[in-house]
Amino acid sequence: MNLLLRLALRACPADFRREYRDSIAQDVRSRGLSAAAAAADVLWQGTLMRLENFWRDVVLGARSLAKAPIFAVVAIVTIALATGVNVAAFSILKGVLLDPLPYAHADRLVFISEVRQREDQTNIDYPDARDMGRRSTTLAGIAVETSARGALTGMGKPVELHGWYVGGDYFNVLHAKPQIGRFIAPSDMGRRNIVISSELWHSRFEGSPAVLGRRVRIDDRLYTIVGVAPPRLLNPGPGFMASADYWVPIDPRRGGTDWRGNYAFWAIASLRPGVSVAQARADLARVMTGLANEYPNFDRGYGVRVQRLYDVLVAPMRMLVLMLYGAAILVLLIAAANIGNLLLARAAARERDLAVRSALGATRTRLALALIAETGIVSFAGLLAGIALSALLLHVIDGYLATFGQAYGMNMMVPGWNRVAIDLPVLCYGIAVTLLFTICTGVLPAYTVNASARAGRFAKRARLGSALAVCEIVLAFAVLSMAGLLLHGFVKLERTQVGFDEAHTYAVQIDLPASRRYAGTDAVLHFYARAAQAIRALPGVAAASEALTAGLGSSSGTNYSFTHPVGENGIGEQNNVEFNSVSPRFFSTLGIPPLAGRLFSSGDTTRSQPVAIVSKSFAAQHFGGTLGALGRFVSIGETSSGSFPLRRIVGVVGDIRHSLADAPAPEVYVPFSQVTFPGSIVVRTRGQDPHLKSDIAGAIARIDPLLPAPQIMSFSLMHSLDDAVTRISTGVFFGLAAAALLLALAGIYGVVAYSVERRTHEFGIRMSLGARASGIALHVLREAIVLAAIGIAIGTVLAAFAARAMGEMLYETSPLDAPTYIAAAALLIAAVAASSLVPAMRAMRVEPAAALRYE
């Protein structure tokens, strides 16, 4: 026979080939057909036949699955759970860690900050940044930014916008190109030009090109629109990215741009092509040394830190994301073990059916394919359900993160989160995972089909099943422990004392536009006094007080440097300190305990002596103790024109925390009446008041209807937002641990149930020899617990390693925290015992006579 034809026949199913090979060959000869044409036809028909067979297997598989719905449902749910969790985790991994930054030439972007020894500052002051840009040889451009907020008025209802003050080469550094018009250039400094975001362009200006040259009133000043940013341009900050509604040039009159020591800005720079980060570091260190020599009062003792933008943005998230992904993989492995067990049991159930088919001439491949078709249907359904589940999971996490990000007033987000989506690469990952799953766990039982002696096969299966169950326990214990450690740390974080009474306290942030109406400090003072009074008059409000900033999550943003004079008129060293400007009732409103001296009073005005109140740790740090601070002097801030007045310390109060993770910070308070900036009002209510927000907004609107609604947040909410990331990650880990536990329990149940069924005969013998039913049940339980104990022992080692890697994520909790591990072990053993209860009880009900007959 022709070679071509022989090869083509290989494409046909074996039985067809055997049956009709000769007839086909004969046919070709007798009809005088061309070998090539015949071969092509045979090839095609063979493929069709194989597809028909496959489809028949799929239909048969579906039918037999329908007859065993429990197996199908359990298998599908298991696969859905594992796939869903993994697709979500991978999507996060890819979006946050793997995807590159959304800027052209992102590898050249660096983040520059000024640091002192042992400090972890991310900020920089404007003059230093400018000088670095001018004097460096390695930077292609440096950009400065600080966040901005403003009310957009004159276009319907006033709305609060978030933006950025930018200076230097901002848009060039980010390699961004405007959609229309142009960007802010260094020559725009001080001019009222504005670039609006693409989203704002479409929502408020209908995306019309005529927007260029239009004037908008933001913050009560008129800006001219000179350009529109590309869609979704994100601004980098340390550890986050933020979207923006507008960009304006830094205003020298407001920004403190001539003020060295005013670390109010972030700096991003672009390296020249071919320059390495190390070279840039050396270069800028040189520049910094020069600056320190020129301006010893401000820059002495400071170094410059140059980091890749990617590291600054993503590094804080890296460990968390990797850990999440690792836990997801663990869940996947547990699920795989479960599916393996399930399929083993399934193969046993179909044994007779498969034996018959084998006797009828089905090849091993066909039988394997039949099982795989069944597994395939289950996997496919599981994949679809899993993708739906992962979409749901991502949606939920997204909701939490959105609340967290917006609360900081900058539309902040986890870097890369906007790219976390179930896109094509993620889908491919999901499909690959499911495929791997199916093949690994489906092939296993297919090859036990033709095993040898029946008893031997049972024993082999039981051993395999037990081994798998132990593996599941190991993994489940690891995930449980990790979740437990995180929870422990989280509880500690939640219990952290913030130093004031958070119950029923709120911060009302009211930003005043820099218009003529509020030009002088008197006008600002007057407004805030009226606002506080109006709020105090509301029913349900116990106290209200003005303050520059309000507590948790908001420090003054700028670290003011103060001089600590040696003696009354000496010039002392500079230090950074938390700063707040408050009215007399501030401390009582928030419940900050006075410790020594007095609080501010109405007698502290611009005409009386400048005074200050310091916090306990400040007094301890600089004056040796609370009482030592009274009567001493501090000076807050310096500008190039001179320093602020010396202030007499008249009182000491308790410390408060500005962020849960940090220790209570030394803080200096000045009277609101003496140092007036637009800020907030802190409010304490008597109890729960559902109308509070609308009442306050109404009161403010009555004073000045042109102001947009104030931002009102409860301190307890700010508290929970501050640890939001910890909260979310703990929650996610708990979800994973629950999934792992559930799957492991299902696995144990399967193994124990199978073992009981197999040993019915043995139990019958035992009982007829006098063993009590309860004894049998206990025996079964004990075996299950032994399995669990082995798993926990091995799991402890694995968990310890994983926990050590998690180290920095655990708040004040040791990775080897014994109580957590013990609790996890106890929980696991109890759960295993519970899930073995049903098979154990079934063992009890074995009737000796019937069991002895059963073989």
Added chain:
Amino acid sequence: MPLGASTFYILLALADRERHGAEIASEVEEATGGETRLMPGALYRYLKQMLADGWIEEYEGGDADARKRYYRLTPRGKRVAQAEARRLDDVVRMARSRRLLPGT
């Protein structure tokens, strides 16, 4: 339910008498004026399916070529072929009544 064209032609070819594989193929080719050419792969695939469905049966040719396989219609196969023929007849009648085909 309409039959595939090739399947019907094969049934037709076996309607009057039993034939062996190559004969069926040449019969179908002739009957359709060369339009339907059954290659060996396709032919035996259809035959196998029809055997499984019970429309035809196979037997060894007693005479000249002992290796040749002969096929003939089963009663069931005959019924199937008749049903299809009747259905086609109805279609032609309808076409005629709507003047798509000449005649009545």
